[in-house]
Amino acid sequence: xxxxxxxxxxxxxxxxxxxxxxxxxxxxxxxxxxxxxxxxxxxxxxxxxxxxxxxxxxxxxxxxxxxxxxxxxxxxxxxxxxxxxxxxxxxxxxxxxxxxxxxxxxxxxxxxxxxxxxxxxxxxxxxxxxxxxxxxxxxxxxxxxxxxxxxxxxxxxxxxxxxxxxxxxxxxxxxxxxxxxx
Numbered sequence: 449x450x451x452x453x454x455x456x457x458x459x460x461x462x463x464x465x466x467x468x469x470x471x472x473x474x475x476x477x478x479x480x481x482x483x484x485x486x487x488x489x490x491x492x493x494x495x496x497x498x499x500x501x502x503x504x505x506x507x508x509x510x511x512x513x514x515x516x517x518x519x520x521x522x523x524x525x526x527x528x529x530x531x532x533x534x535x536x537x538x539x540x541x542x543x544x545x546x547x548x549x550x551x552x553x554x555x556x557x558x559x560x561x562x563x564x565x566x567x568x569x570x571x572x573x574x575x576x577x578x579x580x581x582x583x584x585x586x587x588x589x590x591x592x593x594x595x596x597x598x599x600x601x602x603x604x605x606x607x608x609x610x611x612x613x614x615x616x617x618x619x620x621x622x623x624x625x626x627x628x629x630x
Contacts, residue, residue: 450546455553457508457520464509465496468519471539480537480575482606484599510536510550517543520554522562530565534558548581552623555585555616565613572597573605586619587611 460468469492471477478484499507504525510518518538525532536554538544558564568590571579587609595603 450549451513452549452553454513455546455550456511457554457557458511458516460496460499460507460509462496464516465493467516468492468496468509471519471537474539476541477537477539479599480572480578482570482572482597484597510538512543512546512550515540515543517546518550520550522558525562525564530563531568532558532562532564532566533568533570535569547577548584551581551585552620555611556620559613559616566610568608568610571607571609572599573607574599579607579609582609582611585611585623586615588615 469487469489472492473486478486499505505521505523506525507519507521509516510520517540518536520536521534523533523535534554536550538547538550555567558567569582569587570593571582573579573592588611590608590610592608593606596606597604
């Protein structure tokens, strides 16, 4: 049985920089990102060093049963309007089955711990599994940016989605009761 309580979000330390760099540059991760290009280690280190001082963008390692499996990010945190964008990836292929559980914990964490009222996001239209999970969790499509990004010589639409805390509160009891073993 999957265990919700075994999913943890851990601060990023220098010892994790290389691991995150390797994850970020894998083909199957890049193909699902708005910026699918390989990044240099210099660019990556710049990003890592800015994490500590950037109050509007936060990233954490996802751990399951103490195994590092991916990354979550909250970006463009607007404390006045209580909004943010977000994203995550599970880089360890053998743990991709945890996507629904990770998203469940991440959304709860954003609303409960970060005091956000609206989460918004941008998902590539070819990322069908994540879009299906978003819909199941109550995300609504706010719009589409037609042919918004070029991936492997093809233009792909960007789907704009959002979820409000009050909508989440209506859906989470159903979702938790179906999937959670604490």
